[in-house]
Amino acid sequence: DAKTTQPTSMDCAEGRAANLPCNHSTISGNEYVYWYRQIHSQGPQYIIHGLKNNETNEMASLIITEDRKSSTLILPHATLRDTAVYYCIVRVQNTDKLIFGTGTRLQVFP
Amino acid sequence: EAGVVQSPRYKIIEKKQPVAFWCNPISGHNTLYWYLQNLGQGPELLIRYENEEAVDDSQLPKDRFSAERLKGVDSTLKIQPAELGDSAVYLCASSLGGRGRVNNEQFFGPGTRLTVL
Numbered sequence: 001d002a003k004t005t006q007p008t009s010m011d012c013a014e015g016r017a018a019n020l021p022c023n024h025s026t027i028s029g030n031e032y033v034y035w036y037r038q039i040h041s042q043g044p045q046y047i048i049h050g051l052k053n054n055e056t057n058e059m060a061s062l063i064i065t066e067d068r069k070s071s072t073l074i075l076p077h078a079t080l081r082d083t084a085v086y087y088c089i090v091r092v093q094n095t096d097k098l099i100f101g102t103g104t105r106l107q108v109f110p
Numbered sequence: 111e112a113g114v115v116q117s118p119r120y121k122i123i124e125k126k127q128p129v130a131f132w133c134n135p136i137s138g139h140n141t142l143y144w145y146l147q148n149l150g151q152g153p154e155l156l157i158r159y160e161n162e163e164a165v166d167d168s169q170l171p172k173d174r175f176s177a178e179r180l181k182g183v184d185s186t187l188k189i190q191p192a193e194l195g196d197s198a199v200y201l202c203a204s205s206l207g208g209r210g211r212v213n214n215e216q217f218f219g220p221g222t223r224l225t226v227l
Binding site: 045097099100102103 | 205216218219220
C-alpha cells in the first residue's frame with residue numbers, strides 16, 4: 001500500500017473550516033484514499049473515502065487532486081468535538097488492511 | 111445498535127503474568143480485527159479473522175500472543191507471558207466483510223489499555 005505524509009499537528013478556530021492535507025505521491029490506480037479520526041480515549045472512526053472524484057458526506061468533504069498524488073479533508077465548520085487525530089490511509093479496494101501512519105493532531109480552539 | 115464491545119477497558123499486570131482481552135463485534139459482522147496501538151502511533155494490525163478463520167496473522171508475535179474466535183463471533187486475544195514492551199492499547203474492530211464490498215468500513219471498539227509493570 002502507498003505511504004502517506006501528513007503534518008504532525010494543526011490548529012483551527014471553532015466555526016472555521018479545517019483543511020487537512022495528505023500527500024500520497026506513490027498511490028496506485030486501484031488504491032482508495034480513506035480518512036479516519038481518533039478522538040482521545042476512543043477507537044478510530046471512519047470519516048470518508050474516495051478514488052478520484054471529490055466526495056462529500058455529513059461529516060466532511062474529500063478533495064483529491066487530478067493526479068491523485070494528494071488530497072485534502074475538509075471539515076466545513078469545525079467544532080471543539082472535532083479535536084482528534086486524523087489519519088489519511090490509502091488502501092487497495094477489496095482488501096481489508098488499513099495501514100495507519102501517525103496522523104495529524106487537529107486542535108480546535110474556541 | 112451496540113458498537114464493538116471490549117473488556118476490560120484497563121488492565122495493570124506485572125511482567126511475566128498472562129493477560130487476556132475480550133471483544134464482541136457488531137452483530138452480523140463477519141470480519142474481526144485486533145490492532146495494537148503504541149503511544150503517539152497509529153494502530154497496527156495484529157490479526158484479522160474472516161468468521162472463525164484467521165486469514166492474516168503475519169504481524170502477530172506468535173511466541174507469546176495468541177488469539178481465537180470460536181464460533182465466528184466473540185474473540186479473545188491473549189499474551190503469555192507479558193513483557194514491559196507490551197504496554198499499549200489493544201483495539202478490536204469489526205466489519206461486514208465479504209468480497210466485492212465497495213466500502214468495508216471498520217468499526218472500532220474503545221480499546222483495552224494495558225500497563226505492564
